Amino acid sequence: MAWVSGFRALTPALPVDGTRAAVEIEVYTLLQADQMASNSKPAFAPRDRTWHPKGLTPAYNSSVLRSPKRALLQMPTSLSETSGPVFGHNIFGEHDADMLANAVVDGDPIGERIVVSGRVLDEYARPQAGVLIEVWQANAGGRYRHVRDGYLAPLDENFSGYGRCISDDQGNYSFRTIRPGPYPFPNNGPAWRPAHIHLSLFGASFAQRLITQFYFEGDPLIRHCAIVNAVSDPAAVERLVARLDLDNAVPFDALAYRFDIVLRGREETPLDAEHD
Amino acid sequence: MKKSLKETPSQTAGPYVHIGLLPGVAGIDVKHHGIGGNTGLGGGTPIIITGVVRDGAGDIVKDALLEIWQANGDGQFGGGHQGFARCHTDFETGEFRFETVKPGPVAWTDGSPQAPHMTLMIFARGINIHLHTRIYFADEADANAADPVLNAVTDGRETLLAKPDTSSNNSYRFDVSLQGEAETIFFDI
Numbered sequence: 267m268a269w270v271s272g273f274r275a276l277t278p279a280l281p282v283d284g285t286r287a288a289v290e291i292e293v294y295t296l297l298q299a300d301q302m303a304s305n306s307k308p309a310f311a312p313r314d315r316t317w318h319p320k321g322l323t324p325a326y327n328s329s330v331l332r333s334p335k336r337a338l339l340q341m342p343t344s345l346s347e348t349s350g351p352v353f354g355h356n357i358f359g360e361h362d363a364d365m366l367a368n369a370v371v372d373g374d375p376i377g378e379r380i381v382v383s384g385r386v387l388d389e390y391a392r393p394q395a396g397v398l399i400e401v402w403q404a405n406a407g408g409r410y411r412h413v414r415d416g417y418l419a420p421l422d423e424n425f426s427g428y429g430r431c432i433s434d435d436q437g438n439y440s441f442r443t444i445r446p447g448p449y450p451f452p453n454n455g456p457a458w459r460p461a462h463i464h465l466s467l468f469g470a471s472f473a474q475r476l477i478t479q480f481y482f483e484g485d486p487l488i489r490h491c492a493i494v495n496a497v498s499d500p501a502a503v504e505r506l507v508a509r510l511d512l513d514n515a516v517p518f519d520a521l522a523y524r525f526d527i528v529l530r531g532r533e534e535t536p537l538d539a540e541h542d
Numbered sequence: 543m544k545k546s547l548k549e550t551p552s553q554t555a556g557p558y559v560h561i562g563l564l565p566g567v568a569g570i571d572v573k574h575h576g577i578g579g580n581t582g583l584g585g586g587t588p589i590i591i592t593g594v595v596r597d598g599a600g601d602i603v604k605d606a607l608l609e610i611w612q613a614n615g616d617g618q619f620g621g622g623h624q625g626f627a628r629c630h631t632d633f634e635t636g637e638f639r640f641e642t643v644k645p646g647p648v649a650w651t652d653g654s655p656q657a658p659h660m661t662l663m664i665f666a667r668g669i670n671i672h673l674h675t676r677i678y679f680a681d682e683a684d685a686n687a688a689d690p691v692l693n694a695v696t697d698g699r700e701t702l703l704a705k706p707d708t709s710s711n712n713s714y715r716f717d718v719s720l721q722g723e724a725e726t727i728f729f730d731i
Contacts (some may be wrong), residue, residue: 311616318552319670328554328668331598331600332720336698338730341691345648346661346676347731351611351623357576369570390546402562413635414605428565428572464555466563472611473731477665477672490673493554496670502551528547541614 309348310473319496325491351474353398363431365443375425377444379407379520386437389531393437400466401429408449460487474529478506553669557605579629586615590713594636598721602636612660617646657685673728678706681701701726
Protein backbone atom coordinates (compact mmCIF):
# COMPACT_ATOMS: atom_id res chain seq x y z
CA MET A 267 0.00 0.00 0.00
CA ALA A 268 1.13 3.48 -0.79
CA TRP A 269 1.67 4.67 2.76
CA VAL A 270 4.03 1.83 3.56
CA SER A 271 6.50 3.20 1.05
CA GLY A 272 6.32 6.75 2.34
CA PHE A 273 4.98 9.68 0.40
CA ARG A 274 2.74 9.96 -2.55
CA ALA A 275 0.63 12.70 -4.01
CA LEU A 276 -3.08 12.15 -4.13
CA THR A 277 -4.60 12.85 -7.48
CA PRO A 278 -7.04 15.74 -7.07
CA ALA A 279 -10.55 14.42 -6.81
CA LEU A 280 -11.90 16.79 -9.45
CA PRO A 281 -10.30 18.08 -12.64
CA VAL A 282 -7.96 20.97 -11.97
CA ASP A 283 -7.26 23.92 -14.19
CA GLY A 284 -4.46 23.76 -16.71
CA THR A 285 -1.91 25.64 -14.66
CA ARG A 286 -1.81 23.13 -11.84
CA ALA A 287 -2.73 19.97 -13.72
CA ALA A 288 0.91 18.98 -13.95
CA VAL A 289 1.05 17.92 -10.32
CA GLU A 290 1.22 14.18 -10.41
CA ILE A 291 2.71 11.47 -8.30
CA GLU A 292 6.17 11.79 -9.82
CA VAL A 293 6.53 15.32 -8.49
CA TYR A 294 7.34 13.83 -5.14
CA THR A 295 10.24 11.70 -4.08
CA LEU A 296 9.01 8.33 -2.94
CA LEU A 297 10.76 6.89 0.06
CA GLN A 298 11.63 3.26 -0.32
CA ALA A 299 10.15 0.83 2.16
CA ASP A 300 13.61 -0.35 3.19
CA GLN A 301 14.53 3.20 4.21
CA MET A 302 11.99 2.95 6.95
CA ALA A 303 13.14 1.19 10.09
CA SER A 304 11.35 -1.53 12.00
CA ASN A 305 9.02 0.91 13.74
CA SER A 306 7.96 2.38 10.44
CA LYS A 307 4.44 1.05 10.39
CA PRO A 308 2.23 4.12 10.30
CA ALA A 309 -0.10 4.45 13.23
CA PHE A 310 -2.94 5.66 11.02
CA ALA A 311 -3.91 4.57 7.55
CA PRO A 312 -4.84 7.55 5.36
CA ARG A 313 -8.36 8.90 5.46
CA ASP A 314 -10.82 7.60 2.89
CA ARG A 315 -11.09 10.80 0.86
CA THR A 316 -13.93 9.41 -1.27
CA TRP A 317 -16.10 9.12 1.85
CA HIS A 318 -15.42 12.64 3.12
CA PRO A 319 -16.51 15.67 1.10
CA LYS A 320 -14.04 16.69 -1.56
CA GLY A 321 -12.33 20.06 -1.21
CA LEU A 322 -13.83 21.49 -4.39
CA THR A 323 -17.61 21.12 -4.52
CA PRO A 324 -18.77 23.84 -6.95
CA ALA A 325 -22.43 23.71 -5.90
CA TYR A 326 -21.18 25.09 -2.58
CA ASN A 327 -19.84 28.43 -3.80
CA SER A 328 -17.50 29.12 -0.91
CA SER A 329 -15.45 26.03 -1.73
CA VAL A 330 -14.47 27.27 -5.19
CA LEU A 331 -11.67 29.63 -4.12
CA ARG A 332 -10.87 27.94 -0.83
CA SER A 333 -9.98 24.44 -2.04
CA PRO A 334 -6.40 23.49 -2.95
CA LYS A 335 -5.82 22.58 -6.58
CA ARG A 336 -2.62 20.71 -5.96
CA ALA A 337 -2.73 17.14 -4.84
CA LEU A 338 -2.50 16.54 -1.10
CA LEU A 339 0.84 15.01 -0.14
CA GLN A 340 0.30 11.77 1.67
CA MET A 341 2.81 11.11 4.42
CA PRO A 342 3.25 8.59 7.21
CA THR A 343 2.34 9.68 10.71
CA SER A 344 5.10 10.50 13.19
CA LEU A 345 4.82 11.51 16.83
CA SER A 346 3.81 15.00 15.64
CA GLU A 347 0.50 13.53 14.46
CA THR A 348 -0.02 10.54 16.76
CA SER A 349 0.28 12.72 19.88
CA GLY A 350 -2.31 15.34 20.68
CA PRO A 351 -3.55 17.76 23.31
CA VAL A 352 -5.40 16.37 26.33
CA PHE A 353 -8.24 18.47 27.71
CA GLY A 354 -9.26 17.79 31.28
CA HIS A 355 -12.31 18.77 33.24
CA ASN A 356 -10.36 21.72 34.64
CA ILE A 357 -11.19 23.81 31.59
CA PHE A 358 -14.92 23.26 32.00
CA GLY A 359 -17.42 25.72 33.36
CA GLU A 360 -20.31 24.44 35.48
CA HIS A 361 -22.91 24.51 32.69
CA ASP A 362 -20.78 23.95 29.60
CA ALA A 363 -22.81 20.86 28.63
CA ASP A 364 -26.14 22.50 29.40
CA MET A 365 -26.88 25.06 26.72
CA LEU A 366 -30.32 25.58 28.23
CA ALA A 367 -28.60 27.06 31.27
CA ASN A 368 -25.20 28.42 30.32
CA ALA A 369 -26.36 31.77 28.94
CA VAL A 370 -29.50 32.38 30.95
CA VAL A 371 -30.12 36.02 31.84
CA ASP A 372 -33.72 36.06 33.01
CA GLY A 373 -35.43 32.91 31.76
CA ASP A 374 -35.27 29.75 29.71
CA PRO A 375 -34.23 29.83 26.04
CA ILE A 376 -37.01 29.79 23.45
CA GLY A 377 -37.45 26.64 21.37
CA GLU A 378 -37.80 22.87 21.48
CA ARG A 379 -35.82 21.50 24.39
CA ILE A 380 -33.70 18.51 23.37
CA VAL A 381 -31.10 16.18 24.82
CA VAL A 382 -28.40 15.07 22.38
CA SER A 383 -26.40 12.00 23.28
CA GLY A 384 -24.35 9.32 21.62
CA ARG A 385 -21.18 7.35 21.73
CA VAL A 386 -17.74 8.10 20.33
CA LEU A 387 -16.02 5.03 18.86
CA ASP A 388 -13.04 4.64 16.56
CA GLU A 389 -12.98 2.80 13.24
CA TYR A 390 -12.22 -0.43 15.10
CA ALA A 391 -15.34 0.07 17.27
CA ARG A 392 -13.29 0.88 20.38
CA PRO A 393 -14.87 3.41 22.77
CA GLN A 394 -13.05 6.74 22.80
CA ALA A 395 -12.80 8.21 26.29
CA GLY A 396 -11.88 11.80 27.10
CA VAL A 397 -12.88 13.19 23.72
CA LEU A 398 -13.45 16.95 23.92
CA ILE A 399 -16.65 17.78 22.03
CA GLU A 400 -17.16 21.48 21.33
CA VAL A 401 -20.61 22.53 20.17
CA TRP A 402 -22.05 25.55 18.39
CA GLN A 403 -25.37 26.28 16.77
CA ALA A 404 -28.00 28.88 15.84
CA ASN A 405 -30.96 29.61 18.11
CA ALA A 406 -34.54 28.44 17.53
CA GLY A 407 -35.02 31.18 14.92
CA GLY A 408 -31.90 30.30 12.97
CA ARG A 409 -29.83 33.22 14.28
CA TYR A 410 -26.28 32.86 15.57
CA ARG A 411 -25.01 34.86 18.51
CA HIS A 412 -22.02 36.07 16.55
CA VAL A 413 -20.81 39.56 15.78
CA ARG A 414 -20.86 38.71 12.07
CA ASP A 415 -24.38 37.25 11.78
CA GLY A 416 -26.97 39.79 10.70
CA TYR A 417 -29.88 37.47 9.82
CA LEU A 418 -33.19 39.15 10.63
CA ALA A 419 -34.38 36.48 13.07
CA PRO A 420 -34.03 37.82 16.62
CA LEU A 421 -31.36 36.90 19.11
CA ASP A 422 -32.47 35.05 22.23
CA GLU A 423 -30.86 36.76 25.20
CA ASN A 424 -31.02 33.51 27.16
CA PHE A 425 -29.20 31.38 24.61
CA SER A 426 -25.63 31.58 23.29
CA GLY A 427 -25.34 28.46 21.12
CA TYR A 428 -22.03 27.65 22.80
CA GLY A 429 -21.41 24.38 24.63
CA ARG A 430 -18.96 21.57 25.23
CA CYS A 431 -18.72 18.19 26.87
CA ILE A 432 -16.27 15.33 27.22
CA SER A 433 -16.85 11.62 26.58
CA ASP A 434 -16.79 9.22 29.53
CA ASP A 435 -14.87 5.95 29.91
CA GLN A 436 -17.30 4.18 27.59
CA GLY A 437 -17.21 6.94 25.00
CA ASN A 438 -20.64 8.27 25.93
CA TYR A 439 -21.42 11.96 25.71
CA SER A 440 -24.48 14.11 26.24
CA PHE A 441 -25.51 17.74 26.16
CA ARG A 442 -28.78 19.64 26.47
CA THR A 443 -29.87 22.41 24.15
CA ILE A 444 -32.72 23.71 21.97
CA ARG A 445 -33.32 22.48 18.45
CA PRO A 446 -31.84 25.13 16.11
CA GLY A 447 -33.85 26.68 13.31
CA PRO A 448 -33.03 26.63 9.59
CA TYR A 449 -31.65 29.81 8.04
CA PRO A 450 -30.77 31.19 4.60
CA PHE A 451 -27.21 31.57 3.41
CA PRO A 452 -25.65 33.13 0.31
CA ASN A 453 -24.99 30.48 -2.34
CA ASN A 454 -26.36 29.79 -5.83
CA GLY A 455 -29.69 31.59 -5.46
CA PRO A 456 -31.74 31.14 -2.33
CA ALA A 457 -30.25 28.44 -0.16
CA TRP A 458 -31.35 27.29 3.27
CA ARG A 459 -29.39 25.31 5.78
CA PRO A 460 -31.29 22.45 7.35
CA ALA A 461 -31.39 22.60 11.15
CA HIS A 462 -27.94 21.50 12.28
CA ILE A 463 -25.50 21.52 15.18
CA HIS A 464 -21.74 21.88 14.68
CA LEU A 465 -19.36 19.56 16.56
CA SER A 466 -15.59 19.77 16.96
CA LEU A 467 -13.81 16.62 18.18
CA PHE A 468 -10.40 15.86 19.66
CA GLY A 469 -9.34 12.23 19.98
CA ALA A 470 -6.08 11.20 21.64
CA SER A 471 -4.10 11.92 18.46
CA PHE A 472 -4.07 15.15 16.48
CA ALA A 473 -4.51 12.91 13.41
CA GLN A 474 -8.05 12.18 14.64
CA ARG A 475 -9.06 15.85 14.58
CA LEU A 476 -12.50 16.29 13.06
CA ILE A 477 -15.09 19.02 12.67
CA THR A 478 -18.53 18.10 11.41
CA GLN A 479 -22.24 18.96 11.62
CA PHE A 480 -25.25 16.81 12.30
CA TYR A 481 -28.79 17.15 11.01
CA PHE A 482 -32.19 16.00 12.29
CA GLU A 483 -34.07 12.95 11.06
CA GLY A 484 -36.90 13.83 8.68
CA ASP A 485 -35.81 17.40 7.83
CA PRO A 486 -36.80 18.00 4.17
CA LEU A 487 -34.07 20.64 3.76
CA ILE A 488 -31.29 18.07 4.14
CA ARG A 489 -31.44 16.85 0.56
CA HIS A 490 -31.44 20.40 -0.83
CA CYS A 491 -28.35 21.60 1.00
CA ALA A 492 -25.15 22.07 -1.00
CA ILE A 493 -23.03 21.68 2.13
CA VAL A 494 -24.63 18.33 2.96
CA ASN A 495 -24.36 17.29 -0.68
CA ALA A 496 -20.63 17.96 -0.65
CA VAL A 497 -20.69 14.43 0.78
CA SER A 498 -21.37 12.29 -2.29
CA ASP A 499 -22.12 8.86 -0.80
CA PRO A 500 -25.73 8.62 0.48
CA ALA A 501 -24.55 6.20 3.16
CA ALA A 502 -22.13 8.86 4.40
CA VAL A 503 -24.88 11.49 4.47
CA GLU A 504 -26.99 9.13 6.61
CA ARG A 505 -24.15 9.13 9.11
CA LEU A 506 -24.69 12.86 9.61
CA VAL A 507 -28.35 12.51 10.60
CA ALA A 508 -29.26 12.32 14.28
CA ARG A 509 -32.12 9.94 15.07
CA LEU A 510 -35.12 10.63 17.26
CA ASP A 511 -34.40 8.83 20.53
CA LEU A 512 -37.73 8.65 22.38
CA ASP A 513 -36.33 6.30 25.00
CA ASN A 514 -34.09 9.10 26.20
CA ALA A 515 -36.75 11.82 26.11
CA VAL A 516 -37.30 13.47 29.47
CA PRO A 517 -41.04 13.30 30.28
CA PHE A 518 -42.76 16.69 30.10
CA ASP A 519 -39.35 18.32 29.58
CA ALA A 520 -37.24 17.49 26.52
CA LEU A 521 -37.17 15.35 23.38
CA ALA A 522 -33.99 13.41 22.66
CA TYR A 523 -31.82 12.74 19.63
CA ARG A 524 -29.00 10.26 19.22
CA PHE A 525 -25.85 10.96 17.23
CA ASP A 526 -23.02 8.43 17.29
CA ILE A 527 -19.56 9.52 16.21
CA VAL A 528 -16.65 7.59 14.72
CA LEU A 529 -13.11 8.95 14.81
CA ARG A 530 -10.13 7.55 12.94
CA GLY A 531 -8.63 4.47 14.53
CA ARG A 532 -5.01 3.97 15.41
CA GLU A 533 -3.64 0.68 14.17
CA GLU A 534 -2.55 -1.80 16.79
CA THR A 535 1.19 -1.84 17.25
CA PRO A 536 3.12 -5.11 17.79
CA LEU A 537 3.67 -3.96 21.40
CA ASP A 538 -0.07 -3.57 21.95
CA ALA A 539 -0.71 -7.02 20.54
CA GLU A 540 1.64 -8.61 23.05
CA HIS A 541 -0.48 -7.29 25.86
CA ASP A 542 -3.74 -8.64 24.47
CA MET B 543 -7.68 -6.13 13.59
CA LYS B 544 -9.88 -4.89 10.76
CA LYS B 545 -11.72 -1.63 10.55
CA SER B 546 -15.43 -2.18 11.03
CA LEU B 547 -16.72 1.40 11.03
CA LYS B 548 -16.34 4.35 8.69
CA GLU B 549 -15.20 7.67 10.10
CA THR B 550 -17.92 10.30 10.60
CA PRO B 551 -17.75 12.50 7.48
CA SER B 552 -16.35 16.01 7.83
CA GLN B 553 -18.45 19.13 7.27
CA THR B 554 -17.27 22.71 6.99
CA ALA B 555 -16.73 24.63 10.22
CA GLY B 556 -18.65 27.50 8.60
CA PRO B 557 -18.39 31.24 9.28
CA TYR B 558 -19.58 31.06 12.90
CA VAL B 559 -16.98 28.55 14.11
CA HIS B 560 -15.84 31.09 16.72
CA ILE B 561 -18.99 30.57 18.81
CA GLY B 562 -17.88 27.05 19.68
CA LEU B 563 -14.11 27.33 19.51
CA LEU B 564 -13.29 30.94 20.47
CA PRO B 565 -16.52 32.21 22.01
CA GLY B 566 -14.98 35.49 23.15
CA VAL B 567 -14.24 36.35 19.52
CA ALA B 568 -17.91 35.80 18.62
CA GLY B 569 -18.91 38.13 21.44
CA ILE B 570 -19.87 35.48 23.99
CA ASP B 571 -18.54 35.74 27.52
CA VAL B 572 -17.47 32.27 28.70
CA LYS B 573 -15.56 31.74 31.90
CA HIS B 574 -12.89 29.03 32.13
CA HIS B 575 -12.63 28.61 28.37
CA GLY B 576 -8.92 27.99 28.63
CA ILE B 577 -7.98 27.79 24.94
CA GLY B 578 -6.32 30.59 22.99
CA GLY B 579 -3.42 31.66 20.84
CA ASN B 580 -0.64 30.81 23.32
CA THR B 581 0.59 27.20 23.55
CA GLY B 582 1.46 27.61 27.22
CA LEU B 583 4.89 26.09 26.67
CA GLY B 584 7.72 27.38 28.86
CA GLY B 585 11.45 26.93 28.34
CA GLY B 586 12.91 27.20 24.89
CA THR B 587 12.99 30.35 22.81
CA PRO B 588 9.75 32.36 22.91
CA ILE B 589 8.52 33.12 19.40
CA ILE B 590 5.57 34.81 17.72
CA ILE B 591 4.18 33.62 14.41
CA THR B 592 1.90 35.88 12.40
CA GLY B 593 0.46 35.59 8.93
CA VAL B 594 -2.60 35.71 6.74
CA VAL B 595 -4.58 33.13 4.77
CA ARG B 596 -5.33 33.91 1.11
CA ASP B 597 -7.88 32.33 -1.20
CA GLY B 598 -7.55 31.50 -4.88
CA ALA B 599 -8.31 35.10 -5.89
CA GLY B 600 -5.57 36.39 -3.60
CA ASP B 601 -8.11 37.81 -1.17
CA ILE B 602 -7.39 37.58 2.54
CA VAL B 603 -9.63 35.12 4.38
CA LYS B 604 -11.07 36.84 7.45
CA ASP B 605 -13.20 34.06 8.90
CA ALA B 606 -10.68 31.23 9.28
CA LEU B 607 -9.72 29.41 12.45
CA LEU B 608 -6.23 27.95 12.87
CA GLU B 609 -4.82 25.42 15.32
CA ILE B 610 -1.23 24.43 16.03
CA TRP B 611 0.20 21.46 17.87
CA GLN B 612 3.90 21.16 18.61
CA ALA B 613 6.63 19.79 20.83
CA ASN B 614 8.42 21.94 23.40
CA GLY B 615 11.94 23.30 22.96
CA ASP B 616 13.40 19.88 23.80
CA GLY B 617 11.31 18.07 21.21
CA GLN B 618 9.01 16.58 23.86
CA PHE B 619 5.23 16.61 23.78
CA GLY B 620 3.97 17.94 27.07
CA GLY B 621 1.17 17.24 29.47
CA GLY B 622 -2.40 18.42 29.11
CA HIS B 623 -2.93 20.74 26.24
CA GLN B 624 0.41 22.53 26.48
CA GLY B 625 1.69 22.72 22.93
CA PHE B 626 -1.76 23.38 21.52
CA ALA B 627 -3.07 26.80 20.51
CA ARG B 628 -5.93 28.15 18.49
CA CYS B 629 -6.59 31.57 16.97
CA HIS B 630 -8.73 33.21 14.33
CA THR B 631 -7.85 35.41 11.41
CA ASP B 632 -8.83 38.94 12.41
CA PHE B 633 -12.20 40.10 11.07
CA GLU B 634 -10.66 43.39 9.86
CA THR B 635 -7.03 42.66 8.96
CA GLY B 636 -7.16 38.92 8.39
CA GLU B 637 -4.01 38.45 10.45
CA PHE B 638 -3.51 35.54 12.84
CA ARG B 639 -0.99 35.40 15.68
CA PHE B 640 0.41 32.54 17.75
CA GLU B 641 2.64 32.87 20.80
CA THR B 642 4.75 29.84 21.62
CA VAL B 643 8.33 28.57 21.86
CA LYS B 644 10.41 27.29 19.01
CA PRO B 645 9.92 23.51 18.94
CA GLY B 646 12.80 21.06 19.21
CA PRO B 647 13.38 18.05 16.97
CA VAL B 648 10.81 15.21 16.98
CA ALA B 649 11.67 11.70 15.81
CA TRP B 650 10.64 10.53 12.35
CA THR B 651 9.30 7.01 11.81
CA ASP B 652 12.83 5.61 11.58
CA GLY B 653 13.99 7.38 14.74
CA SER B 654 16.01 10.07 12.99
CA PRO B 655 15.27 13.69 13.96
CA GLN B 656 12.87 15.80 11.94
CA ALA B 657 13.60 19.50 11.57
CA PRO B 658 11.77 21.74 14.07
CA HIS B 659 8.18 22.11 12.97
CA MET B 660 4.63 22.50 14.17
CA THR B 661 1.42 21.01 12.79
CA LEU B 662 -1.07 23.57 11.49
CA MET B 663 -4.73 22.87 10.79
CA ILE B 664 -7.02 25.33 9.00
CA PHE B 665 -10.81 25.48 9.25
CA ALA B 666 -13.19 27.93 7.56
CA ARG B 667 -16.36 28.45 5.60
CA GLY B 668 -15.82 26.81 2.21
CA ILE B 669 -13.30 24.29 3.57
CA ASN B 670 -15.22 21.01 3.55
CA ILE B 671 -12.53 19.05 5.34
CA HIS B 672 -9.83 20.81 7.32
CA LEU B 673 -6.46 21.46 5.73
CA HIS B 674 -3.35 20.08 7.38
CA THR B 675 0.11 21.54 6.86
CA ARG B 676 3.35 22.11 8.75
CA ILE B 677 5.24 25.23 9.76
CA TYR B 678 9.02 24.84 9.47
CA PHE B 679 11.56 27.60 10.08
CA ALA B 680 13.63 29.15 7.31
CA ASP B 681 16.51 29.81 9.72
CA GLU B 682 16.98 26.07 10.36
CA ALA B 683 18.67 25.42 7.02
CA ASP B 684 20.81 22.47 8.10
CA ALA B 685 17.99 20.64 9.89
CA ASN B 686 15.59 21.40 7.04
CA ALA B 687 18.03 19.95 4.50
CA ALA B 688 17.86 16.61 6.33
CA ASP B 689 14.11 16.58 6.98
CA PRO B 690 12.28 13.65 5.34
CA VAL B 691 9.04 15.54 4.82
CA LEU B 692 10.61 18.67 3.34
CA ASN B 693 12.75 16.47 1.12
CA ALA B 694 9.65 14.80 -0.27
CA VAL B 695 8.44 18.18 -1.53
CA THR B 696 10.17 19.30 -4.69
CA ASP B 697 7.71 21.99 -5.79
CA GLY B 698 6.40 24.32 -3.13
CA ARG B 699 8.86 23.52 -0.34
CA GLU B 700 9.19 27.24 0.48
CA THR B 701 5.47 27.40 1.30
CA LEU B 702 6.24 25.38 4.45
CA LEU B 703 8.90 27.77 5.80
CA ALA B 704 8.18 30.52 8.33
CA LYS B 705 10.45 33.48 7.56
CA PRO B 706 12.18 35.43 10.34
CA ASP B 707 10.73 38.92 10.66
CA THR B 708 13.73 41.21 10.37
CA SER B 709 11.95 44.04 12.15
CA SER B 710 11.22 42.10 15.30
CA ASN B 711 13.22 39.65 17.40
CA ASN B 712 12.01 36.06 17.51
CA SER B 713 9.06 36.78 15.23
CA TYR B 714 8.23 34.79 12.15
CA ARG B 715 5.89 35.29 9.22
CA PHE B 716 3.92 32.37 7.78
CA ASP B 717 1.38 33.18 5.09
CA VAL B 718 -0.94 30.46 3.84
CA SER B 719 -2.31 30.27 0.31
CA LEU B 720 -5.31 27.98 -0.01
CA GLN B 721 -5.17 27.95 -3.79
CA GLY B 722 -3.20 29.49 -6.64
CA GLU B 723 0.37 30.00 -7.77
CA ALA B 724 1.81 30.13 -4.26
CA GLU B 725 -0.47 27.36 -3.00
CA THR B 726 0.67 25.93 0.31
CA ILE B 727 1.55 22.24 0.45
CA PHE B 728 -1.17 20.37 2.34
CA PHE B 729 -0.83 16.86 3.68
CA ASP B 730 -2.96 13.77 3.90
CA ILE B 731 -1.96 11.83 6.97
